[in-house]
């Protein structure tokens with residue numbers, strides 16, 4: 001395969017949130033994009049559970065013209081705050097989650113699948129070259145380009161590009177391949193010692209739950225001595241809730257994480273039977289469901305990377321900085337990466353509008369350097385905060401819990417909407433300018 005015409009040729013490994021978003025931004029430029037996605041087909045509903053998308057993530061979707069589409073979906077509630085309780089049901093505090101006046105949006109509680117669907121619908125509508133069942137296997141890099149080898153169904157394929165964007169998530173294949181091109185070994189994901197277990201239920205399945213988890217107060221998170229439990233309403237009708245626990249567990253093999261239902265619930269009863277309403281009821285009701293109701297996800301992390309890029313390969317999203325789920329910012333940061341990288345490529349191409357093919361390696365290298373220098377401090381701050389939050393989900397003594405509760409109370413006192421500005425008010429440079437490019441493309 002060869003490069004197409006006079007266009008800047010980009011291959012994206014991974015068609016998840018970061019990969020689909022960067023492809024859509026680049027589709028407004030003189031760029032030919034190929035997206036290689038290892039999944040055999042579009043993911044089914046409930047894939048990935050329920051997440052919070054911060055106002056900063058919504059601002060990126062707005063840049064793509066997709067914020068309204070997301071807000072129109074069946075799932076998706078706007079939330080202004082999260083309520084934090086202790087295991088006895090006592091209020092610890094309320095953490096603001098954005099304000100329309102300050103940040104443009106509130107936070108949105110939604111199925112991760114819905115965010116992905118909105119992006120994939122647009123990828124399809126625009127007819128981008130998205131190849132399912134295509135797994136990147138290895139990469140060769142030179143000064144003049146990057147050669148990507150992948151398996152597509154049963155066939156091996158290869159293509160040369162000006163740039164490879166590794167958006168292939170925490171278990172990235174691009175990360176070790178890129179490090180190998182630099183003669184280095186990439187850090188591997190390692191188990192954090194915490195496991196998440198979650199389930200979706202009808203709110204009416206538990207008497208009194210709709211009064212506890214109201215539409216004004218739809219997200220409650222509980223810090224108890226033996227673990228953490230979160231619960232959120234997430235659909236517009238207010239009929240469904242997602243709940244999950246995060247607690248300590250020893251590492252198991254991939255097969256062993258497929259814990260038998262009886263054992264899973266025995267462990268949950270032991271851990272949470274003395275917690276205040278509605279935690280024991282959530283466990284009991286989930287156990288009574290016929291099918292295997294719980295999703296189990298061991299939390300893996302990757303040490304902070306020294307290198308997010310080589311000469312012609314760059315990592316974005318979880319591939320660059322596996323964001324622990326405790327920050328509620330993984331998807332938002334993946335979207336910010338996509339928008340910022342596309343912005344830098346836009347500037348790069350504007351400056352070389354005469355001839356874009358085979359962009360000089362030195363220019364590209366400095367662009368990728370800027371990308372890492374600008375993005376990494378922000379992302380690192382969030383990873384540090386996520387790790388602190390993760391540590392507060394580990395087991396502790398009665399005294400430890402007492403201290404933890406008071407630290408949390410004091411911390412929350414400082415968490416005003418203004419304090420949240422550093423996360424939520426951030427706007428990716430040039431984000432508002434994409435609207436002009438979109439309307440120019442529509443008029444052509």
Ligand SMILES: Cc1cc2nc3c(=O)[nH]c(=O)nc-3n(C[C@H](O)[C@H](O)[C@H](O)COP(=O)(O)OP(=O)(O)OC[C@H]3O[C@@H](n4cnc5c(N)ncnc54)[C@H](O)[C@@H]3O)c2cc1C
Pocket residue numbers: 013014015016017018019036037038039048049050051052053054112134135136137167168169170171172173174196297316317318319323325327328329330331332333334
């Ligand atoms: C339990 C849990 C809760 C979370 N909660 C939140 C939250 O509340 N708020 C939030 O913002 N974020 C949350 N996150 C994190 C968020 O989902 C991720 O940070 C985000 O999805 C990262 O996007 P990504 O595109 O980088 O990676 P992914 O979404 O993982 O996409 C990577 C894609 O690459 C594909 N792929 C992998 N290997 C290859 C290969 N070799 N070749 C081709 N394709 C490949 C995969 O199939 C996948 O589609 C949570 C995550 C978890 C696990």
